[in-house]
Amino acid sequence: MPGVEPKIMNQDEWNIDVADRLHRLPPYLFGQINKLKHEKRVAGVDIIDLGMGNPMDGAPEVVVDKLCEAARDPRNHRYSASAGVLNLRRDLAKLYERIYDVQLDPETEVIATIGSKEGFSHLCLAMLGPGDTAVVGDPYFPIHVYSVAIAGANVIKVDAGCDEAFLQRVQHVVENIYPKPKVLILNYPHNPTAMTVDDVSFFDKVVDLAKREGIYVIHDFAYWRTCFDDYKAPSFMQAKGAKDVGVEFVTFSKPYNMAGFRIGFCVGNKEIIRALAKIKGYYDYGIFQPIQIASILAMREGEQAIADQNDIYQARRDILVDGLRKLGWELDSPRGSMFLWAKVPEKHLQGQNTLEFALRLMEEAEVVVSPGLGFGENGEKHVRVALVENEQRIKQALRQMDRALNKGIKMPSAQKTPELADEGKLADDVLM
Ligand SMILES: Cc1ncc(COP(=O)(O)O)c(C=O)c1O
Numbered sequence: 114m115p116g117v118e119p120k121i122m123n124q125d126e127w128n129i130d131v132a133d134r135l136h137r138l139p140p141y142l143f144g145q146i147n148k149l150k151h152e153k154r155v156a157g158v159d160i161i162d163l164g165m166g167n168p169m170d171g172a173p174e175v176v177v178d179k180l181c182e183a184a185r186d187p188r189n190h191r192y193s194a195s196a197g198v199l200n201l202r203r204d205l206a207k208l209y210e211r212i213y214d215v216q217l218d219p220e221t222e223v224i225a226t227i228g229s230k231e232g233f234s235h236l237c238l239a240m241l242g243p244g245d246t247a248v249v250g251d252p253y254f255p256i257h258v259y260s261v262a263i264a265g266a267n268v269i270k271v272d273a274g275c276d277e278a279f280l281q282r283v284q285h286v287v288e289n290i291y292p293k294p295k296v297l298i299l300n301y302p303h304n305p306t307a308m309t310v311d312d313v314s315f316f317d318k319v320v321d322l323a324k325r326e327g328i329y330v331i332h333d334f335a336y337w338r339t340c341f342d343d344y345k346a347p348s349f350m351q352a353k354g355a356k357d358v359g360v361e362f363v364t365f366s367k368p369y370n371m372a373g374f375r376i377g378f379c380v381g382n383k384e385i386i387r388a389l390a391k392i393k394g395y396y397d398y399g400i401f402q403p404i405q406i407a408s409i410l411a412m413r414e415g416e417q418a419i420a421d422q423n424d425i426y427q428a429r430r431d432i433l434v435d436g437l438r439k440l441g442w443e444l445d446s447p448r449g450s451m452f453l454w455a456k457v458p459e460k461h462l463q464g465q466n467t468l469e470f471a472l473r474l475m476e477e478a479e480v481v482v483s484p485g486l487g488f489g490e491n492g493e494k495h496v497r498v499a500l501v502e503n504e505q506r507i508k509q510a511l512r513q514m515d516r517a518l519n520k521g522i523k524m525p526s527a528q529k530t531p532e533l534a535d536e537g538k539l540a541d542d543v544l545m
Pocket residue numbers: 166227228229230231254300303304333335363364365366372376377545
């Protein structure tokens with residue numbers, strides 16, 4: 114209107130109304146751990162981080178060399194194929210045949226993903242919506258719950274397990290919940306508990322259950338190649354009829370230390386792969402092509418690197434298991450994943466929950482572990498310890514834990530955490 118000055122809104126006056134799906138996300142329990150870790154590091158404290166499963170040892174040299182070479186070729190600078198180039202998918206199919214004796218059609222039964230986290234989340238969006246339910250074992254890898262929530266669907270938790278009793282619990286909820294759950298989410302070797310299944314007979318029973326009850330199966334096989342003591346984790350795809358009912362995710366993040374490259378795959382049921390391809394076609398243009406090319410090299414020449422990395426994890430595992438047991442902790446020695454799942458002695462908890470305990474451990478011992486509570490109610494009383502620091506630092510962590518927890522000697526910097534100004538961080542990366 115003439116003569117009336119338009120009111121310029123001050124940013125403080127805006128009330129941003131975000132989508133409901135953001136409100137549906139459960140509170141992110143690792144946020145406090147990440148914040149304190151960041152503050153400590155900025156203050157110059159040498160934190161020994163056994164919290165995150167972020168591989169530290171670096172990708173195989175042949176892979177890095179190929180990546181650099183391919184990155185110099187301008188033809189690789191264009192958008193790539195959202196499903197991954199066919200040669201990459203072909204090599205993944207060959208790898209499945211070589212390792213698991215499983216045949217996959219690279220054109221219809223294999224899709225490349227930007228890591229299994231992206232693939233899993235988009236698959237939830239493709240398969241689940243309001244009114245649908247997914248069954249997840251508790252403790253769980255948080256993304257398995259968050260992705261279902263983002264898709265607007267419900268999660269039913271059952272006590273996690275890797276045996277017949279677990280399948281009976283799943284059967285019970287599938288029979289008794291209306292509408293019937295649509296998807297069963299599995300993950301062996303398991304994050305956070307490191308539990309594993311003995312052989313493919315477990316997955317045969319899963320397929321029977323899925324067919325009997327008409328549910329789909331998504332198997333997150335992130336630790337497919339991270340195994341110790343001659344254990345070889347079975348693939349869900351080895352079960353007879355697995356392709357009729359489900360899919361499996363694998364990643365290059367862990368076996369080839371390529372976590373930052375962001376590459377993984379979903380394999381299995383054609384229709385489910387097609388649904389994932391459809392949604393990904395709308396969201397992305399594919400992984401940077403030099404990464405796809407380098408990944409082919411990883412599959413062709415990376416076997417020794419996997420074996421070497423597993424030896425490294427196994428040696429760290431032995432030091433940690435032995436050390437923690439000597440400190441009076443109860444834990445199993447895992448044969449897969451890159452974690453230990455340890456019960457915190459009651460005397461150390463001092464009535465606190467594991468989040469409070471982990472924050473105290475960081476203050477007093479300068480060691481980070483992941484509180485079990487962050488992985489669901491059933492995770493309580495436990496912490497997850499990642500095998501990502503080298504042997505010297507693991508031994509140092511054990512000494513610092515012993516001093517702080519058993520001898521009451523806190524690290525000198527325990528009192529010195531500064532109050533840091535908010536650095537304008539956009540979001541808590543969901544890094545686990
Ligand atoms: C069980 C599980 N699934 C998926 C992921 C994510 O893997 P990616 O790097 O392929 O997204 C992780 C990473 O820690 C994991 O532990």
